Each structure stands twice: as structure tokens, then as C-alpha cells.
Amino acid sequence: MDVTLTQPQALPAATVRDLRPAPAGSPAAGPRTAAGPRDGRRRPELASFLRSRRERITPDEVGMPPGPRRRTPGLRREEVAQLAGVGVTWYTWLEQGRPINASPQVLDAVARTLRLEVAEREHLYRLAETPGPQPATDEALSLPRDMRTILDSLDPLPACVVNARSDLLSWNAAYCALFPLLVNAPAAERNSVWFTFTTPRCCNPLVNLDEQAPEHVAIFRYRYSQHMDDPSWQEFVQRLCAASPEFARLWATHDVAPPRPCDKVFHYPAVGDIATRSTNLDLSALPGTRLVIYTPVDDESRANIAWLRAHPEATAPDHRH
Numbered sequence: 001m002d003v004t005l006t007q008p009q010a011l012p013a014a015t016v017r018d019l020r021p022a023p024a025g026s027p028a029a030g031p032r033t034a035a036g037p038r039d040g041r042r043r044p045e046l047a048s049f050l051r052s053r054r055e056r057i058t059p060d061e062v063g064m065p066p067g068p069r070r071r072t073p074g075l076r077r078e079e080v081a082q083l084a085g086v087g088v089t090w091y092t093w094l095e096q097g098r099p100i101n102a103s104p105q106v107l108d109a110v111a112r113t114l115r116l117e118v119a120e121r122e123h124l125y126r127l128a129e130t131p132g133p134q135p136a137t138d139e140a141l142s143l144p145r146d147m148r149t150i151l152d153s154l155d156p157l158p159a160c161v162v163n164a165r166s167d168l169l170s171w172n173a174a175y176c177a178l179f180p181l182l183v184n185a186p187a188a189e190r191n192s193v194w195f196t197f198t199t200p201r202c203c204n205p206l207v208n209l210d211e212q213a214p215e216h217v218a219i220f221r222y223r224y225s226q227h228m229d230d231p232s233w234q235e236f237v238q239r240l241c242a243a244s245p246e247f248a249r250l251w252a253t254h255d256v257a258p259p260r261p262c263d264k265v266f267h268y269p270a271v272g273d274i275a276t277r278s279t280n281l282d283l284s285a286l287p288g289t290r291l292v293i294y295t296p297v298d299d300e301s302r303a304n305i306a307w308l309r310a311h312p313e314a315t316a317p318d319h320r321h
Contacts, residue, residue: 046127047097053114054080054095062113084109094128102128119287131229144285151291156309158276158294161283164223165233166192169289174305177312178266178274178294179205191236192292193220197244205266207273212264217250218257225256264294270314271304 055074059065064079075083081091086106093100094110107130111121125131151159151172158178160171168182168190176183181203182195189195196206196216206212227233241248259280266274276294283289296302308314 042127042129043097043099046124047095049123049127050095050110050114053116053120057115080110080113084113086110102130104130122287147283147285147291154293156306157296158305160292161286161289162192162292164227164288164290165236166220168192173312174309175294177308178305180312193247194236194240194243197240197247205268207265207267208263212262213246214250214253214255215257215262217247217253218255219259221251221254221256222258263297268304268308268314270311271307272300274301274304274308276301 054077057075058073059075059079062075062079062083064075064083077092077095078088081088084091084106086109090100091110094102104125107124107128111124116124147161148170151161151170155172155174158172158175160175161169163169171179171183179195181199182190182192185195189198193216196204196209196213201209224233224237237251241251261277261279264276264278266276268274275297277297279293279295281291281293283291294305296305
């Protein structure tokens with residue numbers, strides 16, 4: 001990733017005040033007064049992590065002059081502070097593992113300066129005990145080229161990429177032919193869980209919904225437990241409970257199950273039934289996302305998928321039944 005050095009923009013006054021380390025024992029020094037065994041482990045880890053990320057970046061990579069002879073590899077602390085637009089003292093204290101406050105806005109600036117990958121950025125927020133940024137949306141996500149190639153090469157098997165919440169991020173042509181209502185839905189509703197529970201029975205292609213619904217919700221709760229502090233997840237569940245009494249009833253059972261392959265049968269008037277087994281594969285290149293593949297379980301289902309793939313107009317949104 002190319003980085004062009006620009007003059008750091010001045011942070012808002014409120015943010016600048018947040019950067020000043022609070023005196024020990026003062027009300028603003030929350031991390032110190034609330035520090036416990038967990039905080040005691042995280043701060044030294046945070047210090048080592050930041051130092052290691054700083055030392056792997058050379059001045060030349062960020063457009064800075066090499067300057068006089070350096071005693072340590074990589075950038076100096078004051079250079080990181082300059083590039084991130086934060087105070088040198090504040091960054092020094094952060095890297096020393098002192099219990100100072102760190103806002104998401106400032107941590108994000110540090111993460112960009114240190115060129116942190118997605119997993120490293122999440123790690124930084126956890127070590128700093130600061131709520132992380134919102135998950136990427138389908139508009140913001142950019143699939144690596146090799147992942148896009150794999151997705152397309154799976155055709156005629158319907159396949160898609162979703163995030164942890166089951167928001168649809170990308171798909172191949174076979175998936176589009178199988179789920180035209182879903183891929184053409186508004187972005188806020190382009191979610192497989194939302195589609196399953198809010199699509200009227202007359203238009204929902206999932207035949208064995210009564211069998212699959214409890215499993216669907218139990219697996220979703222398993223993932224929800226890992227994101228339950230995220231307001232976007234909370235808001236999604238609230239909206240879905242309001243939109244679907246069936247989901248609300250199953251959600252109230254508090255059943256939970258680990259992700260596993262599911263047997264789903266779809267029906268399309270143009271071809272009849274299509275029996276599939278859906279398999280989820282986590283993508284290490286995009287933490288929090290997974291590849292979902294629908295594999296036909298018999299020759300008839302395979303032939304029906306191929307026919308729909310060749311005749312997408314048969315399941316187009318304006319051909320609902």
C-alpha cells in the first residue's frame with residue numbers, strides 16, 4: 001500500500017484533550033483506577049505490539065528522510081506521532097503501556113500509520129480495551145483478487161461471501177440465479193438471516209424452513225455472542241424480532257449451536273426441488289468473513305441448478321410466484 005506523507009491535520013479540540021494523559025488518581029484516569037489483572041497483562045502486550053509494528057516500517061516507506069544514524073530499526077516514536085497527528089508524549093506513554101485513555105479515532109490514526117492489517121487492527125483495539133470500528137459493509141469491503149477468482153471458479157456451484165452477521169458481500173452468477181430476491185434487495189436487507197425470516201412463505205424458496213429455522217437462529221446466536229457489544233448487531237436483532245414473530249420466538253429460546261453444514265431444500269416452479277448442503281469456510285485473508293457454498297446432493301438437483309444458471313430470467317424478481 002502506497003502512503004503519501006501529508007501535513008498532519010489538526011485534531012478537534014475535544015480529541016486533543018483526550019490525548020493528554022490524566023493524572024494518576026484523577027476521575028479521568030479511568031484505566032488506572034479500573035485496572036485489574038486483565039489490564040495488567042494487556043498493557044505490556046500493547047507496548048510490545050506497538051513497538052514491533054513501529055520497528056518494521058522504514059522512513060523511506062512513508063516518505064520521510066532517513067535522517068541521522070538510527071540506533072533502532074524502523075520509525076521513531078516521534079515520527080509515528082507526527083504521521084498519526086497525535087502528541088509525542090501521548091504516543092510515548094501509550095507505547096510504554098501506561099494506563100492512559102485512547103479514543104477509537106486516535107487508535108485508528110495510529111493503526112493507519114503503522115499499516116496494520118485487519119487482524120492487527122482488531123488486536124490493537126482489544127489490547128487498548130477500546131471498542132473497535134464498525135465491521136466492514138458490502139460497500140466498503142474489497143475482496144482480494146484471488147478470492148474473487150475462487151468465487152467465480154466455483155460456478156456452477158452457488159457460492160457467496162458473507163460477514164459474521166451474514167450480510168451478503170459478494171456472490172457468483174449461480175448464486176444470483178438461485179437467490180435473485182436476496183442479491184437485488186436493498187443493502188440493509190441483503191442478509192441471509194433477514195431474507196430467511198422476512199420473505200413471505202409464498203416467495204421464500206426454502207422448502208424445509210420449519211426444520212431449518214431453529215438451527216439457523218441457534219447458529220446465529222453463537223455468532224452474536226462474539227459481537228453482542230456491537231450496537232449494529234443489537235440493532236439488527238431488534239429489527240429482525242420486530243419484523244419476524246417466528247425469529248422473535250426462536251430467539252427467546254436462547255438455543256445456541258456451533259456453525260456446521262446445513263441441509264436445505266429449495267423449490268422453484270420452473271424446475272422443482274433443489275436439495276443442497278451448505279458449507280461455510282472461514283476466510284483467513286478477511287477475518288470475520290466466510291465463503292458459503294451450496295452443493296447439490298443428487299444429480300437432479302445439480303441439473304436443476306445448471307438450468308437456472310443458464311436461465312436466470314426464470315427466477316428474476318419480476319417473476320415471483
